[in-house]
Amino acid sequence: MPIRTASARWQGNLTEGSGTIRTGKGGYEGNYSFKSRFEEGEGTNPEELIGAAHAGCFSMALSKALADAGSPATSVETTARVHLDKTDAGMTVTRIDLDTVAEVPGLDGAEFAKFAEGAKENCPISRLLAPGAEITLTARLA
Missing domain, CATH: 3.30.300.20 (K homology (KH) domain)
Known part of the structure; x- marks a missing residue:
């Protein structure tokens, strides 16, 4: 069976930084942040x-x-x-x-x-x- 991959890049500190999450074959890429994860901000988590x-x-x-x-x-x-x-x-x-x-x-x-x-x-x-x-x-x- 194939091995699936995904990656994430985070820049900055926890509360004010931001990042990008993407799947290995490029089917999905989205931005994420402290606000999108722990509050109701734009982006995914x-x-x-x-x-x-x-x-x-x-x-x-x-x-x-x-x-x-x-x-x-x-x-x-x-x-x-x-x-x-x-x-x-x-x-x-x-x-x-x-x-x-x-x-x-x-x-x-x-x-x-x-x-x-x-x-x-x-x-x-x-x-x-x-x-x-x-x-x-x-x-x-x-």
């Missing part, structure tokens, strides 16, 4: 990128599980809300709330919920993050 990675990974895992079971999804849309909280250990990602809506013709809500829970437990990004952060899931059919 590492937690948003973790959320994007988690939402993308979960959506693909759910799509695969549904297709493998003979119930392919027309679409899967997932939002990840990443909670960055101050703890005794310092700033910590404590929880990620996944919220997904899917169009899956012919599948009932109870069956869909089982597939969604399996994807939450088994997507690679969930497995990476679950030991340190609580992961919640709200899953519903469109």
Whole structure:
């Protein structure tokens, strides 16, 4: 399997500096700062990128599980809300709330919920993050 890369450059001190985050193949590049991370300033932040990675990974895992079971999804849309909280250990990602809506013709809500829970437990990004952060899931059919 290929090794994926990303990079970041930071200039200046913590509160007044600024930086750029980019993916290795150039698919994404964004600015970040203290204000975009800890306040409501312009730009992105590492937690948003973790959320994007988690939402993308979960959506693909759910799509695969549904297709493998003979119930392919027309679409899967997932939002990840990443909670960055101050703890005794310092700033910590404590929880990620996944919220997904899917169009899956012919599948009932109870069956869909089982597939969604399996994807939450088994997507690679969930497995990476679950030991340190609580992961919640709200899953519903469109």
